[in-house]
Amino acid sequence: MDIAFIEAKFDEIKAQLEKEVMQVLMDESLDKKETNLKMKPLTSTKKIIDNALDSIKMVNDLKES
Numbered sequence: 001m002d003i004a005f006i007e008a009k010f011d012e013i014k015a016q017l018e019k020e021v022m023q024v025l026m027d028e029s030l031d032k033k034e035t036n037l038k039m040k041p042l043t044s045t046k047k048i049i050d051n052a053l054d055s056i057k058m059v060n061d062l063k064e065s
Contacts, residue, residue, distance in 0.1 A: 001060050010049050
């Protein structure tokens with residue numbers, strides 16, 4: 001399994017998420033509640049990606065042992 005390739009693709013996705021986060025944070029038309037509501041899915045998605053990558057690495061390590 002090409003972990004480096006998977007990690008690079010996940011990094012691309014996280015970079016896009018960071019752009020979306022910045023757009024939400026810079027949108028002055030949103031109040032605090034609206035900003036928080038828009039941020040939750042982005043934050044959750046990043047955590048899911050990080051957890052998935054950790055799981056893939058763990059499975060790969062077990063496979064190589």
